[in-house]
Amino acid sequence: MEIAVETLKWILACTTADVPENGGACVKHGDEQIALFNFTRRNEWYATQNLCPHKQQMALSRGMIGSTGEECEPKVACPFHKKTFSLISGECLSGEEYEIKTYPVRIIDDKVYIGIKETA
Amino acid sequence: MNKKPIIVVAGNGMVGYKFCEKLISKTTDYQVVVFGEEPRPAYDRVHLSEYFNGKTAEDLSMSPSGWYEANNIQLHLNDVVQEINRTEKTVHSLKGTVQKYDYLVLATGSSAFVPDIPGIEKDGVFVYRTIEDLELISNYAAKSRNGAVMGGGLLGLEAAKALLDLGIKETHVIEFAPRLMPRQIDQPGSAMLQMKLKELGLHIHLNKSTAKIAGDGKIEALEFTDETSLAVDMLVISAGIRPRDELAKLSGLEVGTRGGIVVNDYMQTSDDDIFAIGECALHSGMIYGLVAPGYEMADVVVAKILDSDKSFTGFDMSTKLKLIGIDVASFGDPFINNPDCKIIAFEDTNKGIYKRINISNDGKNLLGGILIGDADDYNILLQNVKNRITLPENPEDLILGARGGAATEGSGVMSLPDDAMICSCESVSKGAICDAVKLDNITSLDGIKKCTKAGTCCGGCVPLVKDLINGTMKESGLYVKNVLCEHFDYSRQELMDLIRMNNVRSYDEALDHYGKGDGCETCKPAVASILSSLWNDLIVKQAPIQDSNDRYLANIQKGGTYSVVPRIPGGEITPDKLIAIGQVAKKYNLYTKITGGQRIDLFGAHVNDLPAIWEELIEAGFESGHAYGKSLRTVKSCVGSTWCRFGLHDSVSFAIEIEERYKGIRSPHKLKGGVSGCIRECAEAQAKDFGIIATDKGWNLYVCGNGGSKPQHALLLASDIDKETLVKYLDRFLMFYIKTADPLARTATWLNKMEGGLSYLKNVIINDSLGICEQLEEEMQGLVDSFHCEWKEVVQNEELRKRFVHFVNAPEEKDPSVDFDPMRDQVKAKEW
Numbered sequence: 001m002e003i004a005v006e007t008l009k010w011i012l013a014c015t016t017a018d019v020p021e022n023g024g025a026c027v028k029h030g031d032e033q034i035a036l037f038n039f040t041r042r043n044e045w046y047a048t049q050n051l052c053p054h055k056q057q058m059a060l061s062r063g064m065i066g067s068t069g070e071e072c073e074p075k076v077a078c079p080f081h082k083k084t085f086s087l088i089s090g091e092c093l094s095g096e097e098y099e100i101k102t103y104p105v106r107i108i109d110d111k112v113y114i115g116i117k118e119t120a
Numbered sequence: 121m122n123k124k125p126i127i128v129v130a131g132n133g134m135v136g137y138k139f140c141e142k143l144i145s146k147t148t149d150y151q152v153v154v155f156g157e158e159p160r161p162a163y164d165r166v167h168l169s170e171y172f173n174g175k176t177a178e179d180l181s182m183s184p185s186g187w188y189e190a191n192n193i194q195l196h197l198n199d200v201v202q203e204i205n206r207t208e209k210t211v212h213s214l215k216g217t218v219q220k221y222d223y224l225v226l227a228t229g230s231s232a233f234v235p236d237i238p239g240i241e242k243d244g245v246f247v248y249r250t251i252e253d254l255e256l257i258s259n260y261a262a263k264s265r266n267g268a269v270m271g272g273g274l275l276g277l278e279a280a281k282a283l284l285d286l287g288i289k290e291t292h293v294i295e296f297a298p299r300l301m302p303r304q305i306d307q308p309g310s311a312m313l314q315m316k317l318k319e320l321g322l323h324i325h326l327n328k329s330t331a332k333i334a335g336d337g338k339i340e341a342l343e344f345t346d347e348t349s350l351a352v353d354m355l356v357i358s359a360g361i362r363p364r365d366e367l368a369k370l371s372g373l374e375v376g377t378r379g380g381i382v383v384n385d386y387m388q389t390s391d392d393d394i395f396a397i398g399e400c401a402l403h404s405g406m407i408y409g410l411v412a413p414g415y416e417m418a419d420v421v422v423a424k425i426l427d428s429d430k431s432f433t434g435f436d437m438s439t440k441l442k443l444i445g446i447d448v449a450s451f452g453d454p455f456i457n458n459p460d461c462k463i464i465a466f467e468d469t470n471k472g473i474y475k476r477i478n479i480s481n482d483g484k485n486l487l488g489g490i491l492i493g494d495a496d497d498y499n500i501l502l503q504n505v506k507n508r509i510t511l512p513e514n515p516e517d518l519i520l521g522a523r524g525g526a527a528t529e530g531s532g533v534m535s536l537p538d539d540a541m542i543c544s545c546e547s548v549s550k551g552a553i554c555d556a557v558k559l560d561n562i563t564s565l566d567g568i569k570k571c572t573k574a575g576t577c578c579g580g581c582v583p584l585v586k587d588l589i590n591g592t593m594k595e596s597g598l599y600v601k602n603v604l605c606e607h608f609d610y611s612r613q614e615l616m617d618l619i620r621m622n623n624v625r626s627y628d629e630a631l632d633h634y635g636k637g638d639g640c641e642t643c644k645p646a647v648a649s650i651l652s653s654l655w656n657d658l659i660v661k662q663a664p665i666q667d668s669n670d671r672y673l674a675n676i677q678k679g680g681t682y683s684v685v686p687r688i689p690g691g692e693i694t695p696d697k698l699i700a701i702g703q704v705a706k707k708y709n710l711y712t713k714i715t716g717g718q719r720i721d722l723f724g725a726h727v728n729d730l731p732a733i734w735e736e737l738i739e740a741g742f743e744s745g746h747a748y749g750k751s752l753r754t755v756k757s758c759v760g761s762t763w764c765r766f767g768l769h770d771s772v773s774f775a776i777e778i779e780e781r782y783k784g785i786r787s788p789h790k791l792k793g794g795v796s797g798c799i800r801e802c803a804e805a806q807a808k809d810f811g812i813i814a815t816d817k818g819w820n821l822y823v824c825g826n827g828g829s830k831p832q833h834a835l836l837l838a839s840d841i842d843k844e845t846l847v848k849y850l851d852r853f854l855m856f857y858i859k860t861a862d863p864l865a866r867t868a869t870w871l872n873k874m875e876g877g878l879s880y881l882k883n884v885i886i887n888d889s890l891g892i893c894e895q896l897e898e899e900m901q902g903l904v905d906s907f908h909c910e911w912k913e914v915v916q917n918e919e920l921r922k923r924f925v926h927f928v929n930a931p932e933e934k935d936p937s938v939d940f941d942p943m944r945d946q947v948k949a950k951e952w
C-alpha cells in the first residue's frame with residue numbers, strides 16, 4: 001500500500017519590509033500566486049492563494065484585511081466584489097460556498113517564509 | 121407519587137422537540153416522557169448538511185445539554201415505541217419499558233423513500249436523513265471518485281452539493297422528471313438553475329429513470345431504462361419521503377392509502393387521545409415535508425391539550441433553497457398560469473437570473489412566483505402574497521426594482537398588517553416584533569431573537585426582522601443608529617466629529633479609541649475618506665486602509681488591470697495633450713475611450729506600468745483625475761459664450777475654475793458637476809451633484825441631482841447670483857455634505873434622507889441657520905490649499921513606486937494571468 005506523506009517546504013518569500021503594514025503582497029512560487037498579508041495590528045502574518053474563486057481573479061493580495069465577529073476572525077475582502085475569506089480556514093465568510101487555500105507563514109529575523117505542502 | 125397527567129411523545133425529531141418546548145413554556149402541569157429512536161437528542165435536520173462543513177452533532181443539537189433534565193422531561197434515547205395498547209393507554213418500547221399515557225403524541229417523522237430497484241441493497245448506496253447517514257456517506261466518499269444523487273428535488277440538490285464538498289470530483293444528479301425541483305419551479309426556472317449548477321460542476325441528467333444498480337457487491341454503475349449507463353462509485357437516494365406510520369398502523373389508527381397518519385384540524389388521529397404531528401401526519405390528504413408546518417402542528421396540539429381554540433388549516437409551502445450557493449425560491453402558487461392570472465417574467469442569461477411573478481387578473485394581488493439567481497426579494501414577496509397586499513401601480517418593480525422616480529411604495533415591510541406572519545417557523549407576527557421594539561425597547565436583532573424567537577430557526581426572515589426593527593424605531597421617534605459596521609458603534613458623522621475634535625490622524629488610532637476588533641473593508645475606506653476629508657493627507661501613505669482603487673491610484677478592472685484617467689478640467693484639451701495621451705496609450709497597449717464626463721479613460725494597464733505611464737502623462741502636463749477615489753470626478757461644460765451663439769457666459773472657463781478648485785477633495789461618494797452657458801443646458805448640469813446654469817442676470821445653482829441608475833433632477837438652491845457668491849455657496853454646500861453624509865451616499869440620497877429637505881438645506885447654506893457657514897468655508901479653503909497631485913508624489917518617490925508591482929519577489933514580472941481579447945482594433949479584458 002502506498003502511503004502519502006505530506007511535508008512542508010518553507011520557501012523564502014521576501015523580507016518583512018516588502019509587505020506594507022496591514023496590507024498584502026503577491027508572491028510568485030513557480031506557477032503559483034500566493035497572497036501574503038502583514039497583519040501588523042495583530043502582529044501576525046497570513047498567506048492564502050491569490051486567486052479569488054468568485055470570478056477567478058488574481059486579486060486577493062490587493063484586498064483589504066480585517067476581522068469579523070466576537071472571535072475576531074481575520075479575513076481578507078476581494079477588491080472586485082468584496083467576497084470575504086477567513087485568513088485561517090480559507091472559508092468564504094460572505095455566505096457562499098467558496099474556499100481558498102491557506103498557507104503557514106514563518107518569520108525568521110526579517111525574512112518571510114511560506115510553508116508549501118509537498119507530497120512525497 | 122406523580123399525580124400529574126402524562127404526555128408521551130414518540131419521536132424526538134425537530135417537531136417532537138418543538139412540541140416539548142412549546143408545552144413547557146405554557147404549563148408544567150404535565151409529566152412528559154419522550155422516546156427517541158436515534159442515539160442523540162433532537163437536532164436541526166434542516167441544517168444537516170452543515171455537518172460536512174465542520175458543524176458537530178452538538179452544534180446542531182436543538183437544545184442545550186441538560187435541557188431535558190432541567191425541565192423534568194424523561195428522555196429515552198436509542199429506544200423505539202413498538203406498540204400502543206389503546207385500551208390500557210400504555211406504550212411498550214423495544215427495550216421493554218411500559219409507560220402509561222393520558223395523551224400520546226406521535227412525532228415519528230419520515231424516512232427516505234427508497235424505490236424498489238434491482239441492486240438497491242448494494243454497498244455504496246445511501247440515504248440522506250440522519251447524522252449517521254452522513255457519517256457513512258463521508259467515510260465512503262473518501263474512497264470514491266464519482267457519485268450520483270437520485271432525485272433532483274430540494275434535498276437531492278443539497279445532497280449533490282454535499283458530495284461536491286466532500287471532494288467527489290464528478291457528481292451527477294439523476295432526475296426522473298423533465299425538470300429540476302419539479303414541485304417548486306417551472307421549466308425556464310429549471311433551465312436557468314441547471315445552467316448555474318453546471319457552473320458549480322454538477323452534471324445534470326433529466327428524464328432519466330433508473331432500471332438497475334449494477335456492480336459486484338458494491339455499486340459500480342447505474343443502468344437506465346433508455347439503455348444508457350453511468351459509472352459511479354456511490355449513490356445517494358433522495359427520491360422523496362415516506363411517513364413513518366408503521367406504529368400507528370399496527371395500533372389500528374387510520375392511515376392514508378399512500379402513507380401518513382390521518383389527522384383532523386386538531387391533529388387528532390382516529391383516537392382522540394392520540395395526536396400525530398410533523399412529517400408523519402396526513403392532514404387533508406397532504407404530508408408537509410417542511411419544518412415550519414410541523415411547528416405549527418405542535419402549537420395546535422399544545423393548544424388542544426390546554427383547551428384553547430386553535431386549529432391547523434393548511435400551510436404555505438413556499439421554500440427557499442439554502443446552502444447550494446445559488447438563490448432559488450418559490451412562493452405562493454408558483455405554477456398558476458394564463459388565463460387564471462397574468463405573468464410577469466424576467467430572464468437574464470448573462471447573470472443567470474430568472475424571476476417570475478403571477479398576478480391576479482385585476483392586477484391587484486400577487487399570487488405567487490419563482491426566483492432563480494437572485495432571491496433577495498423572497499421574503500417581502502412572500503409577505504405580499506400572504507397578506508394580500510395591494511400591488512404597486514407597476515408590479516414589475518417588485519422584481520426589477522424601481523427604475524426612476526421614488527422607491528416602490530406599498531410593498532415595504534412597514535405596510536404589512538400587524539398579524540402578518542414574519543417568522544413562519546416560530547409563528548411570530550409583525551405585531552409581536554413591533555411590540556417588542558416599542559414596548560420593551562428591544563432594538564437589536566439578537567434581542568428580538570431572544571425575546572420573540574423570530575429568526576432563530578431557518579433564519580430566512582432575518583432581513584425582514586431588521587427592517588421592522590428600524591422601521592418601528594423610526595416610527596416611534598426613536599433614534600436609529602446608523603452604525604458604520606461591526607467595528608465602530610458610530611455613524612460616519614459621529615465618527616468624523618470624534619476624529620476632528622480629538623485630532624486623530626490614523627486609522628489605527630481611530631480604531632483603538634473608538635472601535636473594536638481589527639477593522640474591515642467597510643470601515644477602513646470610510647475612515648480613510650474621513651481622514652482625508654479632514655486633513656487631506658497623501659492617500660498612498662494610508663494605502664492599506666484604502667479601497668484597492670485608492671491604493672493603486674487607479675480603478676481595478678475585469679482581469680486585474682487598471683484604468684488610467686488623467687484630469688481634463690472642463691473637458692478642454694490642447695492638441696499637444698491629445699497627442700501625448702495617444703502616444704502613451706499606444707506605447708502601453710491601452711484601450712482608449714471618451715467618457716461621459718468629457719475626458720479620456722485608458723484601460724488595461726498592468727500595475728507595474730502605472731508609475732511609468734503617469735510619469736509620461738505628468739511630463740506632458742497632466743494631473744491625476746482621481747477617478748479612483750470618492751472625490752470630484754469632472755465638471756462637464758458646454759462650449760459657452762466664447763464660441764456658441766446662444767451662450768450667455770463663458771461656461772468653459774467657469775467649469776475649469778470650479779474643477780480646479782475642488783479637485784482631489786475626498787467625499788463620502790463621488791461628486792460630479794456641470795456648467796451650462798444657457799438654458800439649453802447642453803452640459804446636463806441638472807443631472808449632477810451640483811449644476812450651474814447661466815442666466816441673463818448671473819448664474820443659477822442647482823444641487824443634489826443624479827444621473828446613473830436612479831436619475832433625479834437637481835434642485836434650485838439659489839438663482840441669479842454672481843460667481844463669487846456661487847463659489848461661496850458651493851463651498852458651504854460641499855463641505856456640509858462631506859461632513860454629514862453617510863459613507864457611499866450620493867448627494868441626492870443624502871438630501872432625500874435629510875429631514876426638512878431642500879428648505880432646510882437652503883436655510884443652512886444661505887441663511888446660515890446653524891451658524892456654521894464661516895467654518896464650512898474655512899475648512900473648504902483648507903482643503904483647496906492643501907491639494908497635491910497624488911500621482912506626482914508617487915512618480916517622484918522611489919519608495920512609493922516600489923509598491924506598484926505584482927510580485928514582491930519578482931518585481932519585473934507582470935501578472936501572467938492577465939489576458940486580452942482583440943476588439944475593433946483595440947483590446948478588451950477577457951470575459952470572466
Ligand SMILES: Cc1cc2nc3c(=O)[nH]c(=O)nc-3n(C[C@H](O)[C@H](O)[C@H](O)COP(=O)(O)OP(=O)(O)OC[C@H]3O[C@@H](n4cnc5c(N)ncnc54)[C@H](O)[C@@H]3O)c2cc1C
Pocket residue numbers: 130131132133134135136137155156157158165166167168169199200201202227228229230248249250275278364367397398399400408409410411412414442
Ligand atoms: C438534508 C435535509 C434538509 C432539509 N432541509 C429543509 C429545509 O431547508 N426546510 C425545511 O422546512 N425542511 C427541511 N427538511 C425537512 C425537515 O428536516 C423535516 O420537515 C423535519 O425534520 C420534520 O420533523 P419531524 O419531527 O416530523 O421528523 P424527524 O425530524 O424525522 O423526527 C422524527 C424522529 O422520530 C424518530 N422515530 C420514528 N419512529 C419512532 C418510534 N416509533 N419511536 C421513537 N422514535 C421514533 C425518528 O428516528 C426521528 O428521530 C430537510 C430535511 C433533510 C433530511
Ligand code: FES
Pocket residue numbers: 052053054055056057059078079080081082083
Ligand atoms: S472576483 Fe473576488 S469577489 Fe468577485
